[in-house]
């Protein structure tokens with residue numbers, strides 16, 4: 365089996381760290397041409413040193429003007445687009461619903477949901493020109509289960525699945541595949557912070573939350589950023605040519621979120 369990704373033109377949003385960086389590197393290892401954006405200029409500067417072959421733009425995906433500039437720069441850097449990885453997403457607040465500010469609610473929706481919409485809008489005309497076009501939208505296990513104390517995040521991640529299913533039907537006629545990824549808890553600093561916030565909100569130790577989370581997975585482990593990256597790369601390859609409209613869990617068989 366050959367992924368055959370030589371020359372595939374890929375844009376990964378929020379590609380300067382975490383799952384986005386793992387995905388950008390996985391594509392680059394397979395010979396794809398990769399452009400990333402991120403809101404964090406310092407992280408982009410460090411990427412320029414560590415991975416000079418990956419081109420970069422500064423962008424806030426929640427801002428329509430910034431996204432328009434990103435796609436102009438992507439066209440200049442890649443000369444077209446075959447795969448969009450809508451990865452940017454923030455954790456949002458961890459709090460009881462009645463304590464969440466409207467500002468926090470709106471920012472979570474703006475980055476996690478509107479950001480994917482804005483990038484898809486700009487990507488579609490470019491993807492229509494491709495013979496192997498795909499979009500991967502990052503949802504979450506929180507897009508499959510209820511997630512107490514994380515209502516803005518869960519609402520956006522369920523929304524991503526609605527966006528994905530609808531776009532898959534709408535774009536199938538153009539040969540564009542659209543899938544969502546539903547990662548479970550990914551080992552790393554972000555999930556450590558999530559466990560710590562949830563523990564603080566519940567008044568228990570962070571290890572208690574971590575153990576509860578592991579107990580809800582059949583494989584009793586966290587997943588890695590590379591696990592998610594490999595699934596995204598497969599879906600963008602010709603091997604995934606007939607897979608569209610799905611929300612794929614990569615989550616060690618998570619049964620519920622705590």
Ligand SMILES: NC(=O)c1ccc[n+]([C@@H]2O[C@H](COP(=O)([O-])OP(=O)(O)OC[C@H]3O[C@@H](n4cnc5c(N)ncnc54)[C@H](O)[C@@H]3O)[C@@H](O)[C@H]2O)c1
Pocket residue numbers: 377378379380381382383384401402403404407423424425426451452453454455475502503504505546547548549550551554555
């Ligand atoms: N880490 C997990 O456990 C986990 C689980 C399920 C789903 N996800 C989803 O996977 C995606 C990536 O998560 P991660 O854990 O790698 O995140 P991360 O926090 O490690 O990295 C996020 C990156 O996004 C960038 N970013 C933040 N706001 C942005 C914006 N408005 N515009 C552009 N870039 C922005 C940050 O600068 C950072 O580089 C997210 O959509 C997240 O919701 C993560």
